[in-house]
Amino acid sequence: MKCLRTFLLLCFCAGALPGQALAAPKKLSFIPLWSPQAQFAGYYIALEKGFYRAKGLDVEILKGGPERPADVLLKEGKADIGTLWLSEAIKERAHGVRLLNVAQITQRSALMLVAKKSSDIRKLQDLDGKKVALWESFQLQPLALFRKYHLHVNVIPQAHSINLFLSGGADAASAMIYNEYHIILNSGLNPDELTTFFFYDYGLNFPEDGIYMLEKNYNKDPAAAAAFVKATLEGWKYAFEHKDEAVEVVLRRMREAHLPANLMHQKWMLEKMQGLIYPEGPATRAGELKRADYERVASELARSGGWQSVAYDSFYRDCITK
Amino acid sequence: MITFKKGIAFKLALIFSGSVTLIFVIIFGAYYSFTRKMIEKNTAENARNLTLGTVARIDGILRSVQQVPENMAGTLERGTVNKEELIGLIKSAVEKNPEIYGYGISFAPYAFDKNSLYMSPYYCRANKSLSWLGSDTYQYLLADWYQIPKELGKSRWSEPYYDEGGGNILMATYSVPFYRLVNGKRTFTGVITADMSLQWLREMMAAIKILDTGYAFLLSKNGNFVTHPDHTFIMNETIFGVAESLGDKKLRGIGRGMIGGQAAFVHTQRLDAGKPGFLYYTPVTSSGWSLAVLFPQDELLADLTHLNWLVLLLSAAGMLVLFGVVVSEARSITGPLTHMADATAEIAAGNLDVKMPETRSEDEVAILSRAFSAMQLSLKNHIARLTEATAARERIESELNIARDIQLSILPKIFPPFAGMPELDLFAVLKSAREVGGDLYDFFTVDEDNFCFVIGDVSGKGVPASLFMAVTKTLFKATAVSGTPPEVVLDNVNTELSRGNDKAMFVTAFFGILNIKTGVIAFSNGGHNLPVVMRKDGSVKYLWKTGGMVVGAMEGMKFEPGTLTLAPGDRLFLYTDGVTEAMDKNKVLFSDERLLRELEQLHGLPVKEVLNRLLAMLVDYSGGDQSDDITMMLLEYKGRS
The missing domain is CATH 3.40.190.10 (Periplasmic binding protein-like II)
Structure with missing residues (x-):
């Protein structure tokens, strides 16, 4: 007791x-x-x-x-x-x-590629020959994607900002769905003006x-x-x-x-x-x-x-x- | 008491006020809409001037900065420079151009020196020091100010940014790419950058005062707020983010128009308070920014709103006054009318001395009032005359009644007439149409055996007829002395009546003398209706006609004698034309035939009963509207028993 x-x-x-x-x-x-x-x-x-x-x-x-x-x-x-x-x-x-x-x-994977339809990018194959900005440290997935689909892409380095893409200096750029993609939308580009590529959809979910x-x-x-x-x-x-x-x-x-x-x-x-x-x-x-x-x-x-x-x-x- | 709740006054006031209100609302609505449009138009004009002026100043300042690196790009493209010259160029650019905060020339990797990856001298005005950009931790090759003009191949203002090294001021960098011929090929060589503090821009924008709460703001190419009264917006929020948080799709569209280099005047929500406002935006062409001025709607339309309230208040007051005036005016009309109605009701109730309301004006009501007064007066006079006339008539009537009593009193009224004459039964009635009639009957004995009877009808009605009748009756009684045959009696009466008969009055008369022993009747007819002989067996027929005109019309007229023998039980019915000429409501005469038929029906009844029934029948036939005197006499010879 x-x-x-x-x-x-x-x-x-x-x-x-x-x-x-x-x-x-x-x-x-x-x-x-x-x-x-x-x-x-x-x-x-x-x-x-x-x-x-x-x-x-x-x-x-x-x-x-x-x-x-x-x-x-x-x-x-x-x-x-x-x-x-x-x-x-x-x-x-x-x-x-x-x-x-x-x-x-x-x-x-939150990583994605965003492209402008005004650069004539509507499907993955359209990336061929285009200028794509990639973050240097996050190139693994995009490069695997380009290799997998035999795309010859003009890769340029991408800084932390998305301004290069917004200014038209790149046809496509990498973005995180939870961050840069929203910044792009809130810089005046409408979703229907953009083509997005999610690596998950291409068997590259990292x-x-x-x-x-x-x-x-x-x-x-x-x-x-x-x-x-x-x-x-x-x-x-x-x-x-x-x-x-x-x-x-x-x-x-x-x-x-x-x-x-x-x-x-x-x-x-x-x-x-x-x-x-x-x-x-x-x-x-x-x-x-x-x-x-x-x-x-x-x-x-x-x-x-x-x-x-x-x-x-x-x-x-x-x-x-x- | 005047009640106007549902009266003319109230209705008038309601209709007037309602119509005026409606008209006013339409007019004011049109006025408001027009004024508002005008204010908006003026605002758009003001806004346009304001923004164009500001934009021109901004562009001017930006262009003056742009010129420095642009000119230097030409210099660098034309020839090579060594490191010292490069530093000299940079320093002099900053020193000669007070707007320039920092200035640098950043070469592409190995473009200046084959052995060095980075070559980027940068001179900062604030600490007056030259630094060399480019390291593992600061790879300027990835910086927007370097990469974007390089990739685009053209000069460009950067997105504004906070310079973390230089006191956290808002800066923007103008980058000019420059090129050189390498192996005959135009090759990107580097970027010349001029940094500019945007402090002046914020001051310039803050100096733009728009009413009390309006403001100007500047958007960058990406829609970022470069200036805004709310400092948390600056370089931390885009117009699209604001649109997203407000759930305002229209604002997003406006944002797209702004960064798209358009100019427009739009109605929108205020970005800060969410209240409506008018926004005018126009592009800053040199940098691709967009300048907007926002006019708060409440302030812009404040005067109009005040005016609205004032007008509404005044109209409400005016409406009340109008209502009051209409009610009061209408009451001044309906008031006398109501008085008149009350007065008329009193007049109707008999009070002719009631006073009509007085009116001061000369309107229809006054005319009506005077007409009522006149009517009242004439009614009063008329009634006075009527009262007089009625009094006179009543006097005459009373005298006539007396005359009637006298007239009736001179007729024998005891039936059967003579108690000691069982051979005879007789009954007579006289019902005057007016108070005094001209009919007469009489009977009397001249000796033991002879019984005289007479029935007559004086021409005309009333008192003259009545007097003539009295004279006639008296004459018959005076003339019929024993032994005088009936035609002589008529002759004598005629002579007496015609003498001095200026009025040419006359009388129809049937005079007979019954010998009660024999039942023989000697008679003479002075133009009177033929009597009916009613035999004991029930047969009835009119007595034959004997010659003779009416009595009293002309002297010397001759009357023929006639003789009729009555067996015991036979009857003789005498009457005046008031019987056969009685009219029903359709002016149909009772007729001789009908009389004969009715008498046939009444066979066997006592003489009094026969006459009473006939009289009742005639009264019923004429519906109580008797047009002539009705006189009937029924004589039955019973014979000597």
Whole structure:
């Protein structure tokens, strides 16, 4: 009797479930692969709504951006966990950085090619001989596409802005569905004036955003990794169910980082993220890195750049079924 | 009390006010619409002038900056320069052109020096320092200001941007690509750039005051806000983003027109407050930007709106006044009318002294009022005369009634006449048509055996006839002395009546003498209706006619004698023309034939009963409208028993 009372008291003081309650929250620093925007709404929401804390994690979200690359911070141990593109992570792994994928957040590739119909581009074959601007670091998929469909394309480098395409300096350009495509639309071009190409439709689905950590860190506390993944997925679920609130949280993060914050753009981004994370709606196994997706990306990397990838099981740690 | 709720006054007021309101609404609607169009037209004109002036100034400033790199491109294309000359060119460009904030020449990879990938000297006015762009972290080859003119092959203003190094001011860069002949081929060699602070632009735009809340703004080629009163818009929002957030497809269309280099005057939502406004936009041709001025509709139309309210208020007040005036005016018409109606009702009730309402004006109501007064007066006079006349007539009538009483009183009224004369039964009635009639009957005995009877009808009616009748009756009684045959009696009466008969009055008379022993009647007929002989067996027939004219018309007339013998039970019916000439409502006479038929029917009844039934029948026949005196006498000879 006395024993039970003590137990209940402990539970009450900890304010949480037994087991977790007695352990101090585990500190984790998280680095997103870009500056604050709705692309990372799930993480901000998970933190904001206390989903991490509820799983015994004390998460700090570091400021990301071009000057603070996630892979570098992970490698240097300045961040415990972070997001990277799948193809980039495979390349890092090939370079000997022992990164593990603990969750594949986006299931669909957000990368797309956008072309102007005024440049006479209405179908894929029309790209032949055209000037296509490509981001230097994200050329894997487009080049695979051109090779697959035997297109001879005049590739020119693309900067971060989409102005080259808008000014007519390129007939087509790469864009992320959740970002540049919306900027193009909000620069006065109507969807019916544009031709879009999604790599998914051409058998080149290279899903991007995944959660990564160094293998040694993972091995120290696999449960923490799993808790982070689960809380993040909860965060995403909540964000999609409460979009206005999620956008509000994102905008606040953006303002705190002194970034121009545009409500409509973030709304668009969150909307598109839902399609990428839950491409099949509720039936999607959110967070899973599919073997086929991994192997598709790995083999393309091997073919185009000679990158040697490890086996799927050595690369991916399933944190969602555990 | 004057009630006008549903009266003429109210109806008039309603119709007047309604019509005036309708007319007013139409006029005011047309006026409003016209004025509004005029204001819009003027606004469009003002806006056009304002924007054209501003655009010209902007273009002027931009062009002055454009000239510097354009001229230098020519210099660079004509000949090679060494590094020192290059630096000198750059420095002097900045020093000679105060509008230029920073200036640089960026060569294509290895175009200036075969060994160097980057060659891009840049001079900044702010810190007066020369720097060399191009590194692994700053690959200017990918910068918009380098890449876009290179790819397009033409000079171009960049999208405005915030210069993070130079105090976060809004800048725009004009880039001019330059070329050289390499192996006989025109080859892209680099880009000359002139950076310009857009601070002046913001000041210039901020200085454009449009009413209280109107404003001007500038859009970049991509639809970004270069200037806007709301600073969060600047380079962070495009007009299309605003259209998206407002859900305003029209605004998106306007945005496309703006960045498409068009000029137009449009009605739109305000970008900031979402309130309606008028937008005029026109292109800044040198940079491909678009300048717009927004006139807030509420302010623009404020005077018109105020005027609207004023006019509405005034018209409402005017309408009330009009209503009041019409009601009051209508009441001044209907008031006397109502008085007149009340007065007339009183007159109808008999009060002829009621006063008609007085009217001051000379309108129809006054005429009506005077006509009513005149009518009242004449009615009063008429009634006074009528009262007088009625009094006179009543007096005459009362005298006539007396005369009638006297007349009737001189006729014998006891039936059967003589108690000691069982051989005879007799009954007579006289019903005058007017109060005093001219009919007469009489009977009397002259001796033991002879019984005289007479029936007559004086010509004319009324008092003269009545007096003539009295005279006639008296004469008969005086003349019929024992032994005088009937024709002589008539002769004598005729002589007496004709003498001094200036009025030529006459009387028809049947005079008979019944010998009660024998039942023989000696008679003479002075133009009277033929009596009916009613035999005991029920047969009836008219007595034959004997010669003789009316009595009293002319002296010396001769009358013939006649004789009729009555058996016991036989009757003789005498009457005046009031019986046979009684008329029903269709002016159909009772007729001799009918009389005969009716008498046949009444056979066997007592004499009094026969006459009473006949009289009732005649009264019924004439429907109570008796046109002539009715006199009947029935004589029955019973014989000596």
